[in-house]
Amino acid sequence: MLNVGLLGAGRIGAVHARTIATHPGSRLAAISDAITESAAALAAKMGAEPRSTEAILADASIDAVLIATPTNTHSDLIEAATRAGKAVLCEKPVDLSLARARACQAAAAATGRPVMIGFNRRFDPNFAALKGAAERGEIGKPELLSITSFDPAPPPVSYVKVSGGLFRDMMIHDFDVALWIMGAMPSRVMAVGAAIVDPEIGAAGDVDTAIVTLAFAHGAMAVIKNSRRAVYGYDQRIELLGSEGLLSAGNVLENTVSKATTAGISSAKPEHFFLERYGRAYAAEWAAFVAAVESDGPMPVTLADGVKALALAEAATRSAQTGAAVDPASLLQG
Amino acid sequence: MLNVGLLGAGRIGAVHARTIATHPGSRLAAISDAITESAAALAAKMGAEPRSTEAILADASIDAVLIATPTNTHSDLIEAATRAGKAVLCEKPVDLSLARARACQAAAAATGRPVMIGFNRRFDPNFAALKGAAERGEIGKPELLSITSFDPAPPPVSYVKVSGGLFRDMMIHDFDVALWIMGAMPSRVMAVGAAIVDPEIGAAGDVDTAIVTLAFAHGAMAVIKNSRRAVYGYDQRIELLGSEGLLSAGNVLENTVSKATTAGISSAKPEHFFLERYGRAYAAEWAAFVAAVESDGPMPVTLADGVKALALAEAATRSAQTGAAVDPASLLQG
Amino acid sequence: MLNVGLLGAGRIGAVHARTIATHPGSRLAAISDAITESAAALAAKMGAEPRSTEAILADASIDAVLIATPTNTHSDLIEAATRAGKAVLCEKPVDLSLARARACQAAAAATGRPVMIGFNRRFDPNFAALKGAAERGEIGKPELLSITSFDPAPPPVSYVKVSGGLFRDMMIHDFDVALWIMGAMPSRVMAVGAAIVDPEIGAAGDVDTAIVTLAFAHGAMAVIKNSRRAVYGYDQRIELLGSEGLLSAGNVLENTVSKATTAGISSAKPEHFFLERYGRAYAAEWAAFVAAVESDGPMPVTLADGVKALALAEAATRSAQTGAAVDPASLLQG
Amino acid sequence: MLNVGLLGAGRIGAVHARTIATHPGSRLAAISDAITESAAALAAKMGAEPRSTEAILADASIDAVLIATPTNTHSDLIEAATRAGKAVLCEKPVDLSLARARACQAAAAATGRPVMIGFNRRFDPNFAALKGAAERGEIGKPELLSITSFDPAPPPVSYVKVSGGLFRDMMIHDFDVALWIMGAMPSRVMAVGAAIVDPEIGAAGDVDTAIVTLAFAHGAMAVIKNSRRAVYGYDQRIELLGSEGLLSAGNVLENTVSKATTAGISSAKPEHFFLERYGRAYAAEWAAFVAAVESDGPMPVTLADGVKALALAEAATRSAQTGAAVDPASLLQG
Known part of the structure; x- marks a missing residue:
């Protein structure tokens, strides 16, 4: 059972929340959002805990995070989450800056943690x-x-x-x-x-x-x-x-x-x-991520794919x- | 080259006239109609001769007739035409009376001349x-x-x-x-x-x-x-x-x-x-009739089919x- | 929130179990089956309680039952469940015997409880x-x-x-x-x-x-x-x-x-x-049932429909x- | 009735020959081809006369020509035909050389004769x-x-x-x-x-x-x-x-x-x-050409269109x- 933290409680975050909660192999433990009321409301609905992003990343029981925050935070959060040992599924695009995305790719690679980019198609x-x-x-x-x-x-x-x-x-x-x-x-x-x-x-x-x-x-x-x-x-x-x-x-x-x-x-x-x-x-994407993390297999869509x-x-x-x-x-x- | 007489110059007769005239193996020689003006008009347009049905059937140079007259004349015309030695393509139905159609089938069979029923589908x-x-x-x-x-x-x-x-x-x-x-x-x-x-x-x-x-x-x-x-x-x-x-x-x-x-x-x-x-x-139907007559082969749709x-x-x-x-x-x- | 008992834990019962559990307005409380192991297994998976049918019908906290048992039990269960005051959604057909189905219709009508027949189409x-x-x-x-x-x-x-x-x-x-x-x-x-x-x-x-x-x-x-x-x-x-x-x-x-x-x-x-x-x-059917029960409105598919x-x-x-x-x-x- | 000369008796020429002959408002009078046997064979089949291109252009009874010759002859033939007073339907493209096509456009325009380019689509x-x-x-x-x-x-x-x-x-x-x-x-x-x-x-x-x-x-x-x-x-x-x-x-x-x-x-x-x-x-194209010529109206596809x-x-x-x-x-x- 994958214990999951969701970063971002906006429209697409709510979609992912339901997907994570419904999947038999994952559990939605915590939700953060810059607008704390959003995180609280979604968490209440989903039976998860509203927390800060920092608290989620610091929680060793959280295995994976799904990043559904605004694009300009993606690279930072990918880096922070992989440094914290989490497996990461991040919404597209990695970043608006190609240079920043490449730096993020290098940083994440250095942690050895798996990162998948959410190209739903x-x-x-x-x-x-x-x-x-x-x-x-x-x-x-x-x-x-x-x-x-x-x-x-x-x-x-x-x-x-x-x-x-x-x-x-x-x-x-x-x-x-x-x-x-x-x-x-x-x-x-x-x-x-x-x-x-x-x-x-x-x-x-x-x-x-x-x-x-x-x-x-x-x-x-x-x-x-x-x-x-x-x-x-x-x-x-x-x-x-x-x-x-x-x-x-x-x-x-x-x-x-x-x-x-x-x-x-x-x-x-x-x-x-x-x-x-x-x-x-979205459901198939999440299932593929969970399967890859659980089996320690290759990510179906990599951070390198996002950079390309x-x-x-x-x-x-x-x-x-x-x-x-x-x-x-x-x-x-x- | 099949020399053809068309009996009936109504709407469907006009369609058949064009088909007969266009087919490389047939020639539209003569057209008859109860309304002689109709026969004359269509014949003029198609470069054929307007005649009476009797004259068409009596003309030994006419190999085949296409019957496109009202239904209540079909049986009589099939019988007359086959007796006159013509190959016949007759519009559906053979007759409104099943008994009359069966009598026609017997009479036509006795002449040995081929009769096809125009089931276009x-x-x-x-x-x-x-x-x-x-x-x-x-x-x-x-x-x-x-x-x-x-x-x-x-x-x-x-x-x-x-x-x-x-x-x-x-x-x-x-x-x-x-x-x-x-x-x-x-x-x-x-x-x-x-x-x-x-x-x-x-x-x-x-x-x-x-x-x-x-x-x-x-x-x-x-x-x-x-x-x-x-x-x-x-x-x-x-x-x-x-x-x-x-x-x-x-x-x-x-x-x-x-x-x-x-x-x-x-x-x-x-x-x-x-x-x-x-x-x-209609064109394929006519082509199939011409091919069957020319090769002395079986009619693709028989009078027996019409009776059934x-x-x-x-x-x-x-x-x-x-x-x-x-x-x-x-x-x-x- | 509709508290629901599911009668029947077979293939279609399992489909309904998920539907009941997923619907925001219903809660799957208990499951019964003639094969008690089936009820137990499905109940464990769905977080519901395995019980006998009698126990479910006797439980005043159960508002509604979904009948997904073999056809030959439908009429009896509809009668028992409505007598017990439950709203009922029963899989088709009501019965194999038209006479029995009509008797069931009369008996259920006498209780005044709503019965819907599961014509999924x-x-x-x-x-x-x-x-x-x-x-x-x-x-x-x-x-x-x-x-x-x-x-x-x-x-x-x-x-x-x-x-x-x-x-x-x-x-x-x-x-x-x-x-x-x-x-x-x-x-x-x-x-x-x-x-x-x-x-x-x-x-x-x-x-x-x-x-x-x-x-x-x-x-x-x-x-x-x-x-x-x-x-x-x-x-x-x-x-x-x-x-x-x-x-x-x-x-x-x-x-x-x-x-x-x-x-x-x-x-x-x-x-x-x-x-x-x-x-x-199936999901839309259940949602329609829940809405009708909650609003005390007419059943979208009635027992009379099943009889017809x-x-x-x-x-x-x-x-x-x-x-x-x-x-x-x-x-x-x- | 438009009297027509066909220049070119190849595959597409044969298609056009049938179209010209079938159209009620046009008559296929003559056919030319660099390979005189081709012109002769097609002419025999269509009831037209095999002639040289020069003879066709010189014949005042010919109202229009359809040019279906190899591309490298198009410009020359458009110029010659319009100079000879013919209405012209020419197969695409006008020319492989844009400069030559533009010169042809100018020359044809000077004659005042209508030229249509055969963009069949x-x-x-x-x-x-x-x-x-x-x-x-x-x-x-x-x-x-x-x-x-x-x-x-x-x-x-x-x-x-x-x-x-x-x-x-x-x-x-x-x-x-x-x-x-x-x-x-x-x-x-x-x-x-x-x-x-x-x-x-x-x-x-x-x-x-x-x-x-x-x-x-x-x-x-x-x-x-x-x-x-x-x-x-x-x-x-x-x-x-x-x-x-x-x-x-x-x-x-x-x-x-x-x-x-x-x-x-x-x-x-x-x-x-x-x-x-x-x-x-092809039939609709020819019909549009005939209608435009007969009514002295604008060509549906112009030489300028061909140049563009x-x-x-x-x-x-x-x-x-x-x-x-x-x-x-x-x-x-x-």
């Missing part, structure tokens, strides 16, 4: 089925990957301003999916971005719509499309063309009902947003600004 | 693909066949009154499909019918909505659903459950475009009616009236 | 969405209902022998769906059944494949197709043709991945069986045996 | 339905266009060598679709290409797989994916994200049959290649070689 049953089929060679050699990832609506501009920008905040998930499926770092990143959904986002220096192309050394390529607004719901799809076929993972619709009338045939929308679409993924995805985000940000292709390896040197 | 590429897969054993032994066949809108009541009723006029197609796919006559026919679309149809003694169940001697079974009104278009589907799987042939939609908005996802309707949906089937379908229609009509199951074999004795 | 999000659209009049007046309900594989013949037969054991769900959607009792039931999947089932006096047609007084009609074997998985679909359109509720597939190769395009199978497909339905479905099962059984249509009202008289 | 019923819906504002303002265009198998390397390369030969269609749907020239073209399907194609200096991103002045963007090999068939899809929704035009499958077995659900492949998929488009698409192909070719973004306007100056 890897645990979506549909994407996992696609990845499995690709790995079994069912479509031959992967050649052209295409990721569609549209949010239902843009976040508030106040959030956008501290988010690190679309590439680090939103497309980071898709960079990780691309790295996961292609199994290699691209040698070239080319990005186009624009603020066409909400001019306020542009005024804040960010984009809300973007296309990024990744070229891999062996000739394969990938394209990622992001938009902050798909009014019909959360659009999350993957297509992989290989030498022997095409794999596609489609959206999950709210239900299977269709209606045929004089107006045509209509069906339900995709599940609204990440809490609905990736509900099962961040390097692509950094490269895309630069490419969108300059119009030139960027080699992400150049960002990981030194 | 057998030549629909989708249904033909389903039938092919079933014959190849791809789903094992057929167990439960389900046919959905809805028209977009009911015909005028004036037509209904002379149509022979829904079972002989409309479901006759589905009876043929059931016989074709199951490869046997059912031993029991149970029907339910009602006039719920249009009370005028009920007043005319007919039904507009019906479900017919067929039980086969070896235990397999089939169900046919008919409605005269599916406001979204022509709904033509087949499902066949077998011991090793399920085959489904779906509708053909007007186009492949879908639209996702806040209202859901919408797509195009099924193709509107038989001229659209079975356009390719009519026997099922007769059985269903009786069952719907009495509420009791009817064995169609009892209708074919004597 | 009503709580499937897809079927519920179809029912909601129909009720809102989105396709006009319902005319022709079609239910496809195929199990992945037949049960053991030992089970078949005590099951009451396909119509009472399996199609009972579909009879309830038909009654629920059409909102009326049919005036005529016509059934065809055969044992073509497994001759042993036939030797046991049952059928494994069946088609039942229901004719309603106002002219609407329904057809239900059942097979004990659809090798591709649990096939659970509903179609409703109305005067202004068609509603269809399709299968839930295991995932949304498709693969296109030289062999065609392939996708996942339907979810395997009822535990997978109706997992969410059973009357249709009885009518279908007789029709399949005699080949004649049966009016279910005749079975509910006296 | 605009006449595909599915793409046309998508374009229509977009123009009617059904998804608001277009923001992100995505075009998937994969051939079933690469052409022979001998063809690749004279094709002008993937961007001019294959993606030229998609560039036109992008210009058509977005209604503007992009300000930036970024391309990635690789020869991963067939190294021989790489040895010939071309690519077989490519992703091109187009950035438009107003912030909208587009991405085009091309592969010379999709083993499952011709993959031709368009998606357009707008401020109020998403439009998708899917593939046309060979039939609507699906098969569910223990292996999953399988359905038919996309129609194999352009002759199948765009069969109806070629400019994008040129820009993409350069971008793929240099890794830098290219502004196509820079290629159209001077």
